[in-house]
Amino acid sequence: RPGDFVGRIGGDEFVILIDNPRDLKMIQDLAQRIVTAVGKPIELDRIQTKIGASIGFTIAASSDATPDQLLIEADLALYEAKRGGRSQVCAYSNALAEEIETRRILFNEINAALEEDQFEPYFQPQVYTETGEIYGCEVLARWRHPERGIVPPATFIAAAEEAGMIHQIDQIMVEKGLDALEVFMELGMNVPAISVNASPPTLRDPHLTDRLLQAVHARHLPPSVLTVEVLESTLIENDDDVALLTIENLSEAGFSVVLDDFGTGYASMSNLSRLRLNGIKLDQSLVLPVPEPRADSIISALVTLSSNLNMRVVAEGVETPAHFETVKRLGCDVVQGFGIGRPMPQQALIEWYNEYTAQQKRAG
Ligand code: C2E
Ligand code: CA
Ligand code: CA
Numbered sequence: 001r002p003g004d005f006v007g008r009i010g011g012d013e014f015v016i017l018i019d020n021p022r023d024l025k026m027i028q029d030l031a032q033r034i035v036t037a038v039g040k041p042i043e044l045d046r047i048q049t050k051i052g053a054s055i056g057f058t059i060a061a062s063s064d065a066t067p068d069q070l071l072i073e074a075d076l077a078l079y080e081a082k083r084g085g086r087s088q089v090c091a092y093s094n095a096l097a098e099e100i101e102t103r104r105i106l107f108n109e110i111n112a113a114l115e116e117d118q119f120e121p122y123f124q125p126q127v128y129t130e131t132g133e134i135y136g137c138e139v140l141a142r143w144r145h146p147e148r149g150i151v152p153p154a155t156f157i158a159a160a161e162e163a164g165m166i167h168q169i170d171q172i173m174v175e176k177g178l179d180a181l182e183v184f185m186e187l188g189m190n191v192p193a194i195s196v197n198a199s200p201p202t203l204r205d206p207h208l209t210d211r212l213l214q215a216v217h218a219r220h221l222p223p224s225v226l227t228v229e230v231l232e233s234t235l236i237e238n239d240d241d242v243a244l245l246t247i248e249n250l251s252e253a254g255f256s257v258v259l260d261d262f263g264t265g266y267a268s269m270s271n272l273s274r275l276r277l278n279g280i281k282l283d284q285s286l287v288l289p290v291p292e293p294r295a296d297s298i299i300s301a302l303v304t305l306s307s308n309l310n311m312r313v314v315a316e317g318v319e320t321p322a323h324f325e326t327v328k329r330l331g332c333d334v335v336q337g338f339g340i341g342r343p344m345p346q347q348a349l350i351e352w353y354n355e356y357t358a359q360q361k362r363a364g
Contacts, residue, residue: 284317
């Protein structure tokens with residue numbers, strides 16, 4: 001409208017000043033129209049091209065608001081809009097500012113925690129259903145926080161991922177996990193392997209296979225001691241060619257790759273047909289309801305499917321003897337869950353192992 005003002009403030013950033021907007025909805029609608037208009041295909045030299053825009057906005061609620069303050073607010077909203085994906089519109093609010101501040105503090109803390117070496121592995125045992133022998137341990141990250149104590153991954157994985165730091169945590173778990181495996185082997189424990197979790201950024205690292213090979217070779221171990229757990233959602237969300245290639249490379253190098261949280265994604269079947277995987281891990285949401293006819297028949301069908309595709313089935317979330325007996329009867333190869341052992345520090349796992357093997361012996 002006459003009276004509105006558009007300016008370029010640098011690079012690909014523009015500011016629009018709207019004099020006396022009627023209400024929030026009017027700005028929202030306008031922003032949406034701009035995003036749509038900018039997103040229209042353009043023909044350049046007979047080639048169709050497309051650009052996009054993200055918009056963050058704020059309102060000067062009183063005359064106290066300075067231009068600098070308004071620009072900061074709009075910029076925070078813009079940052080939030082970009083986080084939400086492409087071509088989004090986002091409004092500034094106090095709640096948003098608080099959220100961003102909390103996140104910023106967490107980022108800084110994670111950064112410091114990496115410097116102070118505060119991430120450590122916990123180990124959760126996995127055992128064969130048939131023989132009771134140890135199949136391996138899953139390495140699960142914990143943050144030993146100086147004030148808050150042991151912080152579980154739910155608090156920091158997403159933040160670390162967003163801050164671009166998850167890759168480092170994943171790598172630390174590989175190094176420390178393999179160190180622990182060496183200790184287990186030196187003690188004569190029959191723990192043949194560990195499995196580690198690979199976040200989407202880790203999986204997108206073209207050097208992942210080389211780095212893992214280095215990590216095992218440095219300890220004179222074969223790649224078969226390391227299983228990489230990949231989230232089904234990683235593959236679906238991005239339809240990620242790099243990640244798919246990494247998975248191929250990992251298998252070729254001799255590492256095992258399993259699909260984690262199986263049953264929580266949607267394109268499971270197509271992933272199974274195009275990837276070379278060593279196994280699937282049934283999510284605990286599939287396991288917790290058993291024994292129950294419908295839940296049982298889903299697991300049974302997945303076991304049949306997996307064995308036809310030459311894949312192992314690990315049942316997660318095995319909490320009770322009834323869970324164990326049911327998934328064993330249904331043909332799952334390996335179990336993991338609180339009913340077998342909780343995730344625990346290295347020393348506790350050694351103690352768990354001694355107790356477990358003694359009990360296995362007694363049971364004959
Ligand atoms: P996940 O990979 O699915 O790991 C299994 C989670 O289920 C663990 O939670 C474990 O403590 C929990 N769990 C095991 N048995 C049972 C059971 O019987 N019942 C119930 N209710 N839960 C059980 P945790 O350790 O809190 O880890 C949560 C998630 O954080 C993991 O889920 C994984 O996605 C992620 N994570 C953990 N460590 C790492 C890591 O080093 N790197 C990456 N990228 N992600 C990690
Ligand atoms: Ca996992
Ligand atoms: Ca899982």
